[in-house]
Amino acid sequence: MRFLQKMAAGLFMTFALAGIASAQADYPNKPIRWIVAYPPGGSTDVTARLMAQWLSARLGQQVIVDNRAGGGNNIGTEAAIRSAPDGYTIFLVNPANAINATLYPKLPFNFLEDMTPVGGIIRVPNVMTVRKDFPAKTVAEFIDYAKKNPGKVNMASSGSGTSVHLSGELFKSMAGIDMKHIPYKGAGPATTDLIAGQVDVIFDNMPSIIGHIRNGTVRPLGVTSAQRSPALPDVQAIAETVPGYEASAWFGVSAPKGTPAYAIERLNREINAALNDPGMKEKLANLGGVPIPGTPEQFWQLQRMETEKWAKTVQFSGAKAE
Template identity: 35%
Template sequence: MNRALLILFSVLSVFSSFCFSQGKFPSKPVTIVVPYPPGGSNDTFARALGRKLTETWGQPILIENKGGAGGSIGAAYLTKQPADGYTLILMSNSFTTNAAIQPNLPFDPVKDFAPITMVARGPMILAVSNKMPAKTIAELIALAKSQPGKLNFGSSGAGSTNQFATELWMTAAGVQMTHVPYKGMNPAVTDLIGGHVDVLFASLPSVYAQTKSGKARALGVTSLVPFAAAPELPALAQNGAPGFEFDNWWGVWAPPGTSAEIISKIRADLQKILATPEMKEIFLREGADSVQMSTADFSRTVSSEIDQWKRVAAKAGIKPD
């Protein structure tokens, strides 16, 4: 009897694998959670990918916005969903900065998520007020060094990704400025234009149009080399901040315990979509490049960045609002 059961289980296992390889997943609608309100890059990317996944899978992709607590509410929700691939989440690198400074999150940011892949990444712009005399990165560094702490820099809030980017750059450039946190990026950009903020690190969609129209001045980008969407701007790493790099990025996760087979299928289908000219154009409009990354590399990126931001936060005294 035991031998017969073993044979039966073996047959069922082979049949199950065969069914999966024949594309039985997904067999019903899939939900992508966006842990922020509608609008913004996370929502834009999720909906663009969702439309293409619907075409690929022949199943509806539902976008569910669960905003609040800096993305933690939506992230916590994912951890409680079945590990069957039918609920995913798209988040940005703010997930790693939040994890670095929030000691009481209702989840483990590494163990409670199954990484699938990074889908896009893009730099920030270093912009200064038109009232600032500095016209180049070198002039800004020289000005900041001549009066430590006198210049200020804005951010979208304490512990935000742009605060982390600025703190990292200040260390690399050997300068010191005073932090002015805002409740969101829009008021920070408004005060940059008004001359109340000297320096602001921000995503391309947040500030590039204002610098192109002359309302503020863009000095450089946070990527290691110039970026295709703003090719006229030099890389900060090549101008007084050797080795400095900061990219915003976006990725997709599944609930913990999701099978390797399902994760592999989702990643493979996402990568095909990300390679299309249409998707590349959508990402570029949002200041990002589509990314081809293995699940293992994405997992390592998440873990290493959390550790890195913990060190930066400890050194700079970064705490959440």
């Protein structure tokens, strides 16, 4: 009897391993859903759609972007977390996932624990941009003006607690100045008022603001990345005036916890291949993005560090979820 039990156990293990090997060899054998927690058209969505086109061609299966906007990014995030961990649902990670860990004190999930990292895609700087007739022409002049006019500079944002808002709050704290925060429901109306001269400054995502900069309707003072951006090479990095300042947006991919390792490995390999492809790099550069290839572990470490960094800024600013 014991011999038969051992034989049955051995056969079960053999069939199980064969099943895993077959699933690995066949992956993917149906379309993959890519949840994006924003509406179509923004920089987050555009980034996902560029990479989805690449992955569809490389994987031989359609990668379909599923926009789940609302709740400050949390609706889409929770939908991804609750999805089956079978390799057929992925999620576009962005700074909101790091910010919301502190901004929302009672989330029904822990993003770092409930999602499995796949890999990074790009870093994209925000741009400190002022109305066309603002008196300051440089970051140093802006700081001097704000110190002489405490609380009189109006800082627009795409909403309380967004990366656009908190990039400005981080600047306030490190530069030792006071600005009045004016939150909008999205970057579009905020930029419209900046062009009209109703507000003074915004720290907007580069893909959203760069067209207005190139048209000359607003004026850039500095990029929020640690170094100057190839997309705006003549615009200084804020860190050149405020040492240590860095507040880039970043995008990457995660999957529900428990997603098979073979799926994570395949997706990571194809994403890294995209980031080394000249054509894809050119498309991402047009968004102002710098590729951040690497391992799943490296992407997880980036998320952890960003979560810790933005927790301090949320606490300093007193930002509240809208």
